[in-house]
Amino acid sequence: MFHKMFVLMLGVIMATLVVGCNTVKGVGQDVQSGGKAISKSAEKVSEKM
DSSP: OHHHHHHHHHHHHHHHHHHHOOSHHHHHHHHHHHHHHHHHHHHHHHHHO
């Protein structure tokens, strides 16, 4: 059961990546925007402390 679920989730993730960004440049932009979101969240948390 775990193996089937893992394969299914891996397939969904891979399909999302292929559809979401067709080029290496697109992947880089996605990773960069994710990093910016994490940085902003970390800044907000550190300001509250």
